[in-house]
Amino acid sequence: MSPKSTPVETALGPRRAARQPVRHRGGAWKVAYADFVTALMALFIVLWLMNSSRQIQQAISAYFRDPKAYSRIVALASGHDEAAQGEMLMDRNNAQALKERIEQAILNQPELAELRDQVRISLTPEGLRIELMETEQGLFFESGRPEPSPKGQRMLALLAQQLGRLRNRLVIEGHTDARPYRFGGITGYTNWELSVDRANAARRFMQDHGVDPGQVTQVRGFADRRLLEPAAPNDSRNRRVSLVVEYDQPAAAEPEPQPRIPVLR
Template structure:
């Protein structure tokens, strides 16, 4: 008998490419989110209560419709309102900026920055030969223009109002036309206002310009001392940001059926007067809830 031939088929299987899972991306995203939350907590722990309120206000209303908003400067809080809690920060910033000006180092003793119940007071005191104004004149000299321009740029970034005062010593101003210390103190304060508004202050930032002549001497025991002639800039405190006025919602009250024309005046008044309905509370966004949790942990620690 003939032998059968056995046929052997060999199939080569091509190895398939290993598909990698994308689960690591989710884990990495969670890690980065947790790291960002840690950095936010560490930053908030070293900031003032005012900054924390502004951060919470941003998370509660990212569109910026609320009255409390954050700064529009990346990584800076220079334009925050001046309050009693952060007044020392502005004082140090101004002192540092003045120290950097080489032309003003010789006049450092003529510049005095103090914290008062009214706000941050910046006083530019004159010398016998005139430090910031020409002697007996309302014209600012080069040092006065440079210093006031520097201060205007620093104060123009904050929303606080500023009042400007002019003072003189007790020496009578000799002018046959009747021009005296009252006019000189007021005109110098106005000269400072015009320069500061042209170099940094907003047009509506100056709330008051006052001239006191010699009625508020810096050194009452030395009424003729040149330092009594000075310009005072007061950055007024802003304890609270103004809340926007909520417009009332008018609700039309329909006249009940069958009501007779002879209804009482009280009923007619209720029908005519608009009623104010409270707006329903909006649910907090996820970002707002995260911010509240972070702030709650900060208060506990």
């Protein structure tokens, strides 16, 4: 101990050192660390996407292209948009817009977008016609069976939510190709029964998923009488279920009463 230093100075250090202002460390390192963690998270997301299925990649892409529209379609497909039911009326002026909306709704769902080549939507004199065309192996309906397949159920559920928002009348048709029903000789079941049963099965499923029961006015079965491809009667595309949204027809005006002509006797 120095003879000139006091016990207090020896324990606490020189007094002038205690009077120096305390310097706090800066927070710049926090910003750099946050940037590093963000970049690392982005890397993990990219690696996950690279190893995900194509359906997941398409779904994420659709969401970032238009988040509001994607959320709307998901709500419609899951049946959570009850407020919109029955609020629209299709006529010849807005039928094209409805056609484009349904086409976009199909494209926005990756598992249905893969089936778009088998869905034909067109405007006809009677209304908007949606054709669900089969493949050779069976797509929307299993081959020779009247029940919708899982893919057919998903497509019908989406269409039910879209068409259930309308007040227009709906006609459902069933069609087959020209090949006879393979088990018809044993049971007597023919393409006539198959076409009607498929149309009726589509009606029941759609009414369970958004279409009002009073909206369907006709269920038709045509067998092979109205081929989509007349030049190829055995083409699988002739096997189809058709949904026809009829144009709004104004109520017929009641005839004005005719003036009574007095009869002279």
